[in-house]
Amino acid sequence: MWNPDSFVEQLLNKAQALRNKKMSDGGDWNTHRLRLRQRLTETLGDFSDYANVPLDPHELERAELDSFIRERVEYRTADGLLVPAYVVSSKESTGQRRPAILALHGHGWGSREMVGLLPDGSPNTSVPSGHGRTVLELAARGFVVLIPEIVGFGDRLLLRDEGGGDPKANSCFPLAAALLLAGKTLAGLRVYEASRAIDYLAMRTDVDADRIGVIGFSGGGMVASLAAALDERLRTAAIFGYTNTYRASILNRRHCLDNYLPGVLQYAEMPELLGLIAPRPLFIESGKEDPLFPARHVIDAVKVLKDIYRIYDCEERVTLDLFEGAHEIKGRASFDWLQAMV
Template sequence: MTESILFATDSYMRNLRENTVREFDYKQALDSGDWKRWQQSFRERLAELTGLASLREYTRDLPLSPRTTETVRFPGYRREKTYITTEPGVEIPFYLLIPENGTGPFPLVLTPHGHGKRGKETYVGNYSSDSEREQAEAGERDVALQAVMEGYAVIAMDVRGFWEMSRDEEFSTKKAGSCDELQKRAFMYGRTLIGERVHDMGRLIDYASAHPDIDTSRMVITGNSGGGTVSFFTAALDERISVCVPSSCFCTYPGSVMKVPHCHCNFIPGIMKLGDMYDIAGLIAPRPLLFVHGILDQDFPIEHTREAFAHARIIYEAIDRKLTDCCELYEGNGGHRYYKERVWPFVRQHLTSGKGGDRFLESP
């Protein structure tokens, strides 16, 4: 029998690692102490690499053109459905939830969802069946409802590639979403789905900034899985975010998307030449950052999440040792899902304390 010879993946990956230097390895800033310059340069390069910079530039003067199609009242809040323009001919559909109790303007929570076909509908509790409700509530994925019941204004949008932002070709065939097809097209023009989704979040923030019921000086972003990734990169690339809570997504790249099969939307060509995920966490520092993760998560193995978190904590401590409570990892006892137990106490603490960003900006 002829011996089978297959591709030497381990050698290939070792060659890649040994011949790649991360330009924005956080240890450079650790040595120099110039965190602001490191962040500014890194953020600019990451915006270019993801295609976000060019997308922002050509839509700079594009009107939002909001149109509201329905308003529904529920116990304790009202829900408006609205569309805004994100790039020519492309709209973002979203629900705006406003508490009926309390006095506005209210702090805002943005809730990008993960890889579920029905997108924003799940996060606002607009279920299509009892089984969908049971699955969503078991994984605590009604994130927008959680937020509005905490007294926050909420924007729950369809993330590009899902539900009303999926392509007809996938939607009509009952596929979960259009990530792969949209990502392939984005790559051909030097864009990425991550950059496009961060851009969409920025347009939603622009809309919220002019809304009389919303206080965008206190703004949180949180979501699970793919929604966690959108939350993480939005906070890294848009400094208007006050508090970031990504769930079921933070890890090292070698320990997650380069080790376990993942959707194409997680990939950014050339990212390892800039930095790993924990380097990118340094773009959020010193703003409050809570990573939520299940110890049984098979998509993002917990040992690699703990490794990445240890590096992120070093960054926060290097900026200011008093900020260690601004960077936290909460470990849930299950798998790849949302864990709300620590989320809302963390948000309440840091939205009211003013810790993190203000002190950093005022430091010499």
């Protein structure tokens, strides 16, 4: 009797009604799209003051593996923000400019997990990971793959969160809270850093700057989708284990605070934000048994996306792969798709 459930439901329904009214009053999709991009940019927070900070990249280490070269590099995104990142490429493609992939990891132990290493940097030969062998599979297909350490994970924890003994510990909540109080969002900071990662890739002599795509898994899928929505230098996007609706996924259980964008449901649901990627090719991959992002609502989201792409007469550029599995990357069709599309 004293539960606030009905109030919350009314609140969300009012937000949906407001969103629908803005859509119906907003004219054609292109007009709505411009407003949507502006609102999303405002919601994420303004990071433009940092956009001209010199990256000043340099190599930290280089490992020659059987078929691959794995570099660790560092670059600057703001005063007080240094980003360590791995770059993985095939030995067979050295000496030429190649297409590149910006690969954004999910929750876990950060960039090391995505390149197949344990938290201590040793090879991961036994610990299951939802990221699978994604990076090596893409490098084998000729991509230069950049895997930045997303702020709040791995080597980029707040000092107060270090040393607890849990390799999967993160600083998402205190970072998100601090940024919200400062009028910004953690999602916005991560999207900004993704844009600087693209800047870094474009600087590399082994990368074709006109052929850069992005992939992201889980929380990295959020960053990848928003980055692709706002940065048209990204030719394609493949989103793993994320695409859904906010009401069916993010609001359906307790999620990391980095997922919550102030006021977003007043102007867009998740598929509409991903629709900003149109008409560029988009691949959605999700497990049928994913407990975080339910499969039936993945299908709902893709229907909305296809409607948006249909405006551009290119609904075939949205590809969905629902596989037998849970919250993980499968790659059974997406890796070859990336090779064809980037």
